Amino acid sequence: MWRILRQIARNGIRSEAPPAGNDALRVDGEQIQREILAILGQALSIREVDAGSCNACELEINALNNPYYNIEGLGIRFVASPRHADMLLVTGPVARNMELALRRTYEATPAPKLVVAVGDCGCDGGIFGEGYASCGRVANVIPVDVAVPGCPPEPIEILRGILTAVRRGRQG
Amino acid sequence: MLIAQFIEDLEHLPGPLPMHYRTVRADTWRRVAQAVSEAGGRLLSLWGSDRTRGASGSLVISAAYVVREGLLWLDLPLGERSVIDPQHPSYPDLVPFFPCAAHLQRAAADLLGVVAEGATDRRAWLNHGAWPANWHPLRRQDPHPGLPAAQEVTDYAFVRVAGDGVHEIPVGPVHAGIIEPGHFRFSVVGEKVLRLEQRLGYKHKGIEKRFTELPPLAANRLAGRISGDSTVAYAWSYCMALESLASCEIPERACWLRALLLERERVANHLGDLGALGNDAAFAFGLAQFSRLREDWLRLAKEAFGHRLMMDGIVPGGVASDIDRSSADRLFRQCDSVEREVLQLQQVYDEHSGLQDRFMTTGRVTPELASQLGLTGLAGRASGQAVDLRCDQPWAPYDRLQVKIATCSDGDVAARVMVRFAEISESLRLLRVILCRLSEGAGETRRELRLPAKAALGAGWVEGWRGEVFVALEWDGENGSNGIRRCHIHDPSWQNWPVLVHAVIGNIVPDFPLINKSFNLSYSGHDL
């Protein structure tokens, strides 16, 4: 046990200030939390759906859970079911074999049903494009609120995209 | 075991590893399979290609074996042998010799319409109904059929387990966590797993066909996106295959830089997995610590190579960029600090009885079973299979590094954790040797690649963090066509997914995520 405590003590708190949303303003964690609460009345619940990625986008989404980004601290959490989700975070070009599963997940998600497409693949099909087995971009299959370019986008960009969608959700 | 014993007139493929090629007839195809299997060799991959040109040529089935002297790539043209069914030319089944051929053969049937004679399982594997069963994406002449609307995927004939109190738990394709999609069907009694059947292929997006649509000198980007966690291993394999068919030898410094990226990729993945494995055993501290180390690791990669995952760092003919002295110093110092921390965390993991309790004896694959089923790569080494390409066929610069292989014979989650710790430590040692070499001087890092004005074959073969990654490339430089005719990709997950099924039997359902994570197989690298 003392080893664990020593390791924790030595490394301290590594969380960094979260990024600004679409506007250039840099907002602090508290403000983001307040915004999320104001818009949704609760923490933001995200269901991640890999619709055909190369898995690097998942690596970077997973990185959001590391201590530097501290997204739980911002009131954002990943949930296991679309029925509990406010937002779908979708990666990849949509593989035809995943088309139906993605539509189903979208249908099962309650309002506000925000959708963030992550990565060049999600934005425009990326290097895989459209073909006999790929439907291309996510918007070809379900409506998309915000698309985050990058291959893969860095965790901070993904977080920015999530916050932008939350703000747009309020305006829309 | 000598390759020459079973087969003569081998063509040597240029490249840094010993790779041999030969066209055979059906009787030799069968004879070699048996001989390789009896001699303890392995089936690395199996795939089909369309080599028709107008009225000549034929469909071809290929197999790549690993024997002591290196790689053996055999082509079997499937001409007029189509006695059983003219639509579906056939070839001798390899499953009796190599069980791991089963899924590969089903995939070849979907993609090219060639079937294994007498194969018992003919269910489609990659085609979930997204394209017509009688249309084969890798065939040349067939016009595109137009695509049917999204279909139900419930018609897959899962094997049922009958018996008192047996029930089924279907999971996926969309999973609860942030992981790739696939379907698992458990047959359980109470909490105990009697049988697990997998259905994969959800992420199939036509990568092999896509390769034929891209210019060869740019397709390394696609190779780097086959399985993002192995972007370096794939980019290296693809480039090696291209360099092989162009007989291009890359500069020495480029070899060292490629190994620098590959070993950093290994460490990055092992760090991530060790954290996730702690977390799956309810030890969140492990996740916090290892994910922090991984983040530091990726951030420095971004500074040194311009990309957190080092994508597109390996290019045909060499590498995209060099590192300077000060980057080399910082990368070196990071190896020291990560080593210190990982050692401490390893002690924490070793001494944590709750963690060890979850890890030990869980998801066990005995060395006997591993060898019988062809378990490979990291998971194979944790089940006593002493196979590591960096040691067995040390290509440059591994021929100067004397990599120490990490193995364990327990075959449980604890063994796969242990091998990861050992491999991090060995990779950190290698990285420091490599960095010393690189800071000694500068030099050429990329050579121009001239693709031949004729048809040519090339192969690339690299030990990625998960296991051996293999690329077989067919180039058409005749009459100015200048294109990739066929690019076959192989991920070690093909061998290991079917073994996971065995690892789970007798365990409880709640341990599945932990066992699955301890293998950490690729869906995208398998589904293609």
Ligand code: SF4
């Ligand atoms: S955007 Fe890039 S990293 Fe993300 S899934 Fe596509 S290829 Fe992979």
